[in-house]
Amino acid sequence: MNLIIEGFAWIFDPAHWTTSSTSQGISEAFVQHIILTGISLLLTVLIAVPLGFYIGHSGRGRQVAIISSNVARAVPSLGLLTVLILAIPIIPGIPNNYLAYIIVFVLLGIPPMLAGAYAGLESVDRETTDAARAVGMTEWQVLTKVEIPLGASLIVGGLRSTTLQIVATVTIGSFLGQVSLGTFIVDGLEQGDFVKMIGGAILVAALALVLDGILALVQRFVVPRRVSRGSIDTGNTAHGMRLRASTPGTPITEGN
Amino acid sequence: MIEFKSVSKLYPDGTRAVDDFSVVIPSRKTTVFVGSSGCGKTTLLRMINRMVDPTDGVIEIDGDDIAKTEPVHLRRGIGYVMQNSGLLPHRRVIDNVATVLFLNKVPKPQAYARANELLDTVGLDRSLAKRYPGELSGGQQQRVGVARGLAANPNILLMDEPFGAVDPIVRVDLQAETMRLQRELDKTIVFVTHDIDEAFLLGDQVLILEKGAKIAQQGTPEEILANPASDFVANFIGADRGKRRLTVDSKVKPRGDDLVLIDAGGYAAGVISAPDGKLATGTASPKSRSISNKTSQAGDA
Numbered sequence: 001m002n003l004i005i006e007g008f009a010w011i012f013d014p015a016h017w018t019t020s021s022t023s024q025g026i027s028e029a030f031v032q033h034i035i036l037t038g039i040s041l042l043l044t045v046l047i048a049v050p051l052g053f054y055i056g057h058s059g060r061g062r063q064v065a066i067i068s069s070n071v072a073r074a075v076p077s078l079g080l081l082t083v084l085i086l087a088i089p090i091i092p093g094i095p096n097n098y099l100a101y102i103i104v105f106v107l108l109g110i111p112p113m114l115a116g117a118y119a120g121l122e123s124v125d126r127e128t129t130d131a132a133r134a135v136g137m138t139e140w141q142v143l144t145k146v147e148i149p150l151g152a153s154l155i156v157g158g159l160r161s162t163t164l165q166i167v168a169t170v171t172i173g174s175f176l177g178q179v180s181l182g183t184f185i186v187d188g189l190e191q192g193d194f195v196k197m198i199g200g201a202i203l204v205a206a207l208a209l210v211l212d213g214i215l216a217l218v219q220r221f222v223v224p225r226r227v228s229r230g231s232i233d234t235g236n237t238a239h240g241m242r243l244r245a246s247t248p249g250t251p252i253t254e255g256n
Numbered sequence: 257m258i259e260f261k262s263v264s265k266l267y268p269d270g271t272r273a274v275d276d277f278s279v280v281i282p283s284r285k286t287t288v289f290v291g292s293s294g295c296g297k298t299t300l301l302r303m304i305n306r307m308v309d310p311t312d313g314v315i316e317i318d319g320d321d322i323a324k325t326e327p328v329h330l331r332r333g334i335g336y337v338m339q340n341s342g343l344l345p346h347r348r349v350i351d352n353v354a355t356v357l358f359l360n361k362v363p364k365p366q367a368y369a370r371a372n373e374l375l376d377t378v379g380l381d382r383s384l385a386k387r388y389p390g391e392l393s394g395g396q397q398q399r400v401g402v403a404r405g406l407a408a409n410p411n412i413l414l415m416d417e418p419f420g421a422v423d424p425i426v427r428v429d430l431q432a433e434t435m436r437l438q439r440e441l442d443k444t445i446v447f448v449t450h451d452i453d454e455a456f457l458l459g460d461q462v463l464i465l466e467k468g469a470k471i472a473q474q475g476t477p478e479e480i481l482a483n484p485a486s487d488f489v490a491n492f493i494g495a496d497r498g499k500r501r502l503t504v505d506s507k508v509k510p511r512g513d514d515l516v517l518i519d520a521g522g523y524a525a526g527v528i529s530a531p532d533g534k535l536a537t538g539t540a541s542p543k544s545r546s547i548s549n550k551t552s553q554a555g556d557a
């Protein structure tokens with residue numbers, strides 16, 4: 001317990017925020033961590049979301065989604081990172097092997113995003129998409145007006161997992177020298193400075209919690225009203241059952 | 257007019273759902289496909305709006321081969337009411353009804369105005385407009401489904417067992433509404449059901465189908481009732497079981513002018529007015545649903 005309090009004390013000591021010749025400052029590490037996470041997350045989303053939507057919408061290539069997530073779960077992040085850092089040459093103009101790090105972060109970030117995007121669409125009742133098509137929606141309209149809104153909860157859920165995955169992998173990157181909040185954990189370990197290690201761990205956890213909290217809010221916001229979170233199945237309307245036990249007769253106030 | 261010309265549908269898994277089916281569906285009438293589960297009714301219906309494409313044969317609407325029409329365009333011009341309403345759960349009732357109008361780029365105010373009118377048309381209170389489908393009863397959902405089907409003012413309305421899932425009382429209500437809509441709006445309705453009574457009630461033309469959408473008999477309800485073409489048909493309409501052959505129950509002492517009627521099984525089926533012990537005749541002429549052919553078959557009415 002004491003160690004944790006000391007860890008917080010270490011974080012709040014202004015001396016630790018600036019980089020000196022002997023030690024890494026928190027500010028710079030924090031910025032590095034955010035930049036790496038941001039870039040990797042952006043690339044991950046750009047790759048995994050369209051792919052996941054394609055698989056979920058068409059039902060083709062389901063195997064790809066399943067296999068990729070299993071493989072990624074089995075691959076040791078640090079091992080993959082090491083191999084790629086060694087394999088990818090330093091490119092002039094790009095700071096210290098950024099490219100290799102980002103490739104690894106993206107590779108490890110893709111599976112949860114892919115799974116979320118694909119599972120989100122998959123969760124939409126077939127009858128609903130069929131009806132949308134039958135009233136004359138194009139495939140694109142079925143995707144954007146029906147499948148994505150109804151699958152939004154699971155899709156953002158995938159984004160949350162991916163964000164945590166990347167924040168965590170960026171931390172591990174420090175074992176190979178990349179500056180991030182993980183640097184304090186690595187340095188602390190080397191120097192036998194447990195307070196520093198705890199401080200670094202708290203910072204990583206705090207970043208992860210804040211990002212996840214923001215996305216949790218987004219998730220709440222994107223879920224269409226009257227469609228219960230998580231389960232988007234419209235349930236069995238065959239017998240006129242209600243989607244969920246909402247109170248009929250209660251006026252719904254909604255602006256346009 | 258919708259015409260099926262030797263249409264077959266073989267699903268990829270080898271199911272021959274429709275086998276060499278030909279029929280003319282006249283405009284501004286109600287044609288009912290009736291048959292037991294799996295006989296191919298839904299497949300027939302969905303071929304009209306190209307939700308299913310035939311593997312063989314041609315379907316024409318007013319003489320034009322629909323295979324040459326772009327499916328999305330075709331569907332926006334044909335109303336489709338599904339068994340489970342098929343409403344979009346994340347959109348309010350009013351937006352569900354207006355969906356097709358939005359797709360057809362009708363400006364919002366006009367679309368909403370029209371959608372509100374449609375709620376009146378199908379007998380739904382406008383106060384329900386802002387509810388979500390999940391907050392409606394099954395019968396209300398079906399009405400919304402009908403309103404949505406009518407939104408683009410299509411000439412053709414396809415209805416696939418639209419009232420199969422609502423209770424009998426609501427069903428009678430909805431059936432009456434459907435007949436009223438047909439009278440008032442003059443649509444070509446293609447209606448699918450497995451309920452022969454519903455078929456006879458709604459249909460100007462009824463097609464009794466066997467497996468593979470083979471036509472067992474085609475005609476007006478009166479024609480089919482008077483002359484079942486086969487044992488299958490007789491069985492299907494319940495004629496052989498005497499369900500529709502009613503006799504006066506001699507054992508029950510009438511009170512007032514009514515005589516009790518029983519079916520062949522001996523079960524009470526209704527009453528008939530018989531002032532002074534004589535059966536009433538001639539006051540009510542049989543309901544004519546189709547404009548052509550009305551030589552009366554009063555006996556079974």
Ligand SMILES: Nc1ncnc2c1ncn2[C@@H]1O[C@H](COP(=O)(O)OP(=O)(O)OP(=O)(O)O)[C@@H](O)[C@H]1O
Nearest residue numbers: 267269271273292293294295296297298299300450
């Ligand atoms: N997409 C499909 N793939 C393979 N077979 C199908 C498909 N859709 C329907 N079938 C088969 O085709 C046959 C006719 O099906 P269809 O849905 O047209 O019957 P139906 O008369 O509407 O039945 P119900 O009254 O139960 O709705 C059935 O044997 C069914 O299993």
Ligand SMILES: [Mg+2]
Nearest residue numbers: 297298299416
């Ligand atoms: Mg069917």
